[in-house]
Amino acid sequence: MHKVVLDEFRGYYSRLPAEQLDVKDFVRREYALLHFGDQKMIRHLKFDSVSELKRSLVEGVPANVYYSSAYYRNPQADDMNAKGWEGADLIFDIDADHIRTDCKDEHDTWACLDCGCRGRGFPPDACPKCGMKKIDTVTWVCEGCLETAKREIFKLIDDFIVPDFGVSLGEIEICFSGHRGYHLHVVSEGVRGLTGDGRREIADYVRGIGLDPKEHGFRQVTGTGPIVGPDMRDGGWRGKIARAIYEFVSGRSQEELRAVVGPVVADNISKGREKFLQNISDAPPHWGGMRGYSLESLMKIANAAAREHVCNIDERVTLDVKRLIRQPNSLHGKSALKTARVSYSDLERFDPLRDAVAFMGGSIKIYVKEIPRVRIGDCEVGPAKGTEMEVPRALGLYLLCKGAADPRV
Numbered sequence: 001m002h003k004v005v006l007d008e009f010r011g012y013y014s015r016l017p018a019e020q021l022d023v024k025d026f027v028r029r030e031y032a033l034l035h036f037g038d039q040k041m042i043r044h045l046k047f048d049s050v051s052e053l054k055r056s057l058v059e060g061v062p063a064n065v066y067y068s069s070a071y072y073r074n075p076q077a078d079d080m081n082a083k084g085w086e087g088a089d090l091i092f093d094i095d096a097d098h099i100r101t102d103c104k105d106e107h108d109t110w111a112c113l114d115c116g117c118r119g120r121g122f123p124p125d126a127c128p129k130c131g132m133k134k135i136d137t138v139t140w141v142c143e144g145c146l147e148t149a150k151r152e153i154f155k156l157i158d159d160f161i162v163p164d165f166g167v168s169l170g171e172i173e174i175c176f177s178g179h180r181g182y183h184l185h186v187v188s189e190g191v192r193g194l195t196g197d198g199r200r201e202i203a204d205y206v207r208g209i210g211l212d213p214k215e216h217g218f219r220q221v222t223g224t225g226p227i228v229g230p231d232m233r234d235g236g237w238r239g240k241i242a243r244a245i246y247e248f249v250s251g252r253s254q255e256e257l258r259a260v261v262g263p264v265v266a267d268n269i270s271k272g273r274e275k276f277l278q279n280i281s282d283a284p285p286h287w288g289g290m291r292g293y294s295l296e297s298l299m300k301i302a303n304a305a306a307r308e309h310v311c312n313i314d315e316r317v318t319l320d321v322k323r324l325i326r327q328p329n330s331l332h333g334k335s336a337l338k339t340a341r342v343s344y345s346d347l348e349r350f351d352p353l354r355d356a357v358a359f360m361g362g363s364i365k366i367y368v369k370e371i372p373r374v375r376i377g378d379c380e381v382g383p384a385k386g387t388e389m390e391v392p393r394a395l396g397l398y399l400l401c402k403g404a405a406d407p408r409v
Helices: 003-015 050-060 143-161 196-207 236-251 254-261 263-271 273-281 295-307 315-319 393-401
Strands: 031-034 042-045 064-068 070-072 085-088 090-095 109-112 118-120 135-138 172-176 181-186 324-326 363-371 374-376 379-381 384-392 405-407
Touching (some): 003 393, 064 070, 181 324, 254 263, 254 295, 263 273, 379 384
Antiparallel strands (some): 070 085, 172 181, 363 384
């Protein structure tokens, strides 16, 4: 990595108050460091104080710093079985890279490593030209990506963690990852002892894996009789599905409804939309009372609507009882942004590209290889290719860490 990046990272850790590196039960965590240019982590580290950790970061200047979601008796043991696992926080990872957003067409590219076929936007599972699956990607993040990831965090907290699992806001910690998304830590004593299987149940629940709306209270009384269904005020997925259908029908155009249930049913629902919405929001709800739709067509709407209410989490992170996760207030080696703690009350107005900036003032001269539009703080540059420019220090470090620029004297 360029000397200017190493010097700036060292300066950041030198200035950082040691207490900002503290985490719950600090001395029971395993630490790991990944240095610039290295492929292998230095693992099985234990620190007896946050001051000791700070000294290590100042001296070694790692690109990335991680600590274990798990609590151990002997975090420094090389053998995982000898560490003495005593539980783990429940972690959720939401990454904008895994969510399809329209803005990816503007700033992301992909290329097939076999035939050279190229494209823009979300990468395909396989090359559309040769069918091979070796796809190289160049991804960036923008305000749109990060706002989508933030909405997923709110959905996770407001629709699942608090109402369905009974976790209080005081038992969760939210961190911007420093690059493309957010980490949610549930630090409640009630989740520490969960096994991987228990965590899988939670991950599948929030992702809607195996979800069948028909199993959540919908049925037709006799063959062609009235339809009954759940109440929007019900808990769990019963209420979520009922609310999802209400939002879907109220917010979709006639053409969008036609794409789900066909023209005849869509036209009937559109004509009686107000009555339909009133009926299903009543207490108790009345899912019948309108001609021209069946339980089958209602289930098509329910499935389409429910897909918008699942959470896009990386299930591998949630399942792992020994996960290494980014250290709060450490720097991300691919962005030079902070892994910033964010309170729930501040999350709505939190702007990662401004509020997670670690370097204020000064400027850097760089040679830009190729970039889309990029904003860090109040400065926006690009698209640009093969040009020299002088930019604010934080933006320059971001582009250097991304490998999209080289320093110029």
